[in-house]
Amino acid sequence: DVVVHDTKAPVFSAVEHLTFEATSPSGAIGTYGLPTATDIVDGDRPVTCSPASGSTFGLGPSNVTCSASDTRGNEATTGFNVTVKDTIAPVIAEHAVVTAEATGADGALVSYSLPSVSDAVSTNLVASCTPVSGTQFALGTTAVKCDAVDGAGNEAAQTSFNVIVADTTAPIIINANTDKVVEATSAAGATVSFVKLIATDAVDPNVQVTCSSESGSVFALGTTTVTCGANDASGNVATPVSFKVTVQDTTAPALSGVSGNLIAEATSAAGAAVTFALPTATDLVDGTVAVTCSEASGSTFALGSTTVTCSATDAAKNTSSASFDVKVQDRTAPTLAGLIDVS
Template identity: 35%
Template sequence: MFSEKCLILSLLWTFYLCSAQDNVSPVLTCPASVNISTTSIHATANWIITVTDNVDTDITATCDLNSGSLFTIGQTIITCLASDSAGNLGSCTFKVNVVDKGNPSVQCPGVITAETGSSNQARVVWYPPFVTDNLDNNLVAICTPVSGVSFGFGSTTVNCIATDAAGNVGSCNFRVDVIDNAPPNITCCNDIYVGKDPIIWLVDVHWTYPIVNDNIDISPETTCRRYAHHEEANQPAVLDVGTYTYACTAKDSAGNSATCTFVIAVINDSVSPTVSCPIDMHVKSSGTTVAVNWDDPVVSDNIDIALSTYCSPSSGSLFTQGLAVVQCYSTDDAANVGSCAFQVNVTFVEDHVDPTVVCPNDMSTSTTSSVATPTWDVTVTDNVDAHVVATCVPNSGSVFNIGETTVTCSATDTAGNSDSCTFKVTALFIENGGTGEDDDDGGDDGNGGDEDNREVEDNTEVKDFTEDNSENDTSSVNLNVIIGAGAGLCAFTLLVVLLIFRFYYSYKKELLKSRTATIDSIGTRTYTTPISDDTFVRYAGYEHRLPNSDGLYDSVNLRVPSTTYADNHSYVSVDDN
């Protein structure tokens, strides 16, 4: 009996267990996200998904892409699913982020060599560096300095940088070498010809070092040697009769060199210079002595140039009455002496005539300080003396205070005759950089001339006066009035005249607007009234525009179409458009 009960209970328990249902889905645990970086175009991503279930213990999740798959740069969403034996489905999602960490590859050119030429710089151009990237295309490298600029002498490093869309930076650099291949510019002195006294064995010849310029070096090394000699040339050169060639070479720090030559010719010279004196001079004087001046004699030589002369007595010396002989000499480098002579004849003249002193007209000068320094010229003529000089008090160029100053100029000839003249100098103070002009017409108005001729310069202001009368349907009149500084009364008068004209014009238009004419019959009707320029005559929707004119029309002829107006009571209105 007991065994039958146990068997029944076992069967019932087995039936309960077999009849129970599983409605719980598996639980999947995904990573929050998978973040990886790459220097290529893709990367491998790995992850672990855990699955738990209330019944099953060996459930495996299946994802869109398996762990260990290759992912391109960017973001990918992964979904994973798992089901238990009862068919319950669970899922989870996560993101795989692949970040670009690959720097662009930038390939620079090699060393670029450029020559300076005649300047100390060279313009250098290069092709853009070649740029490649794991993801981005058409990247451009930016170089500093840029291609096409001028580089100074020496070596300069050029840095080039390229940046991709992810902010990764690639770079390279190269060197620009600017070398100096331009030789110095050297200019030797002119050939030198020296005459030597035949009784002298050797002669000293002074020569000038060449002028040297270089595009880089300030003072290139320069040496001069006599041709076929190794030693450096002496200064001065001690030479016998003959022709000698000298070569001068300039060399810069880059090793570039240039050479020029010149010749020194030493000649036995026994020919004296030719000296040409002034013609004989006749001078009148009213005194016991007189200063006599003349031009230097002209000298020429078979070898030497620019020889000097000396005379006895010298030009400007005092001569007494009577005849005197002036002897002039010139000596060349070979000690050959040339000479000439001329006469100075001083004649006494009794002089009782005063010289004539001519002063300038009264003058004015302007200054922005407290003093002025005007200048002027005074002319003196005399019946005997050729060089009489006037003395002024104050002198020309002296400091003058603001105001009026009288200047007195006087002159005395050798006979003691004298003359004088006076004029006035007015110094004007101009404030804030004002301008004033000197005038020689004797005006004393402080501005160098007649007051009526003065010019006043000032800025003018243009004002626009616009009046509108919309109620009467009249056009506005824009008046541009130029109001100058200091012309207020003139502007006011002009404004009153323009306002009167404006009201008259508006009143006239109102009269024209209100007038009508009756057409008595079909045909032509003459309407007489003052009609202004640019006026329309309207009738029954038709209008006739009067031609433009500078004056006023006395009348207008209106022709009415017969098909439009058959009655005798039509009206024609005349108004201004």
């Protein structure tokens, strides 16, 4: 008898190794087409592979084993590698502009939150940024640059955001002058001095206070409002302060040349005509001021004592006065007339 045996296993078609991009920390779902297996007796045979197509493959290489058998139990196996790689870089989220108020001439300490980093595979990634949060930032705009690397060494595209340190706080005038009332020293008014005002500023150490009228200048008669202000180098304007300077004229004119007491001999029953020098008056503000006397020089003064009062009034209604006495007396004996000598 002739016995024909089938001892040959099916034959697999060529297989290719596969590579997939990771889509999560678990790896990636890998789908593949089954290889074919052909038997010289049975023809095409069913193929089974493990892990099956559509399974999740972890990061790195994994081996897929496929098998096929004919109806006589001859079995063939083949295999291929499935490699899951992470080649996609993480992405750094956009970061908003950070603004801070300057606390000194060198800027401010600025803290900021790190931008978030997303990656398909690596979790809890943290961006690395410079200058680092919590350090000193100078006045103006500073670019902060951020980087990130995932577990596979993929580097994110560098991002940046701006930290702006600005000076928006106005200086403060820390002292003040009270209202002043001074006496005029001339027709122009009076020279008035007042305390120099000082301003402080967090950033600008050299803020100067300027006033609408300077200390030591001449202030006119009347009331002048002095307003003082200050600006820092960033253009911030301090709240102005003001005070009033009042120059007044309360000083009366000064009389000079006032006559002393006068004694005159009566020249008639009416008394006597008496002349005297008219006093003069000068005023700090008005200069020469007219003088008037209660009795005019050259007028007739009655027998007895008469008080003459002379006064001068300036434009501010300040009046000064002085007086002297004119005494008219009769010390002349009568003259006898019509006498006849007797011998």
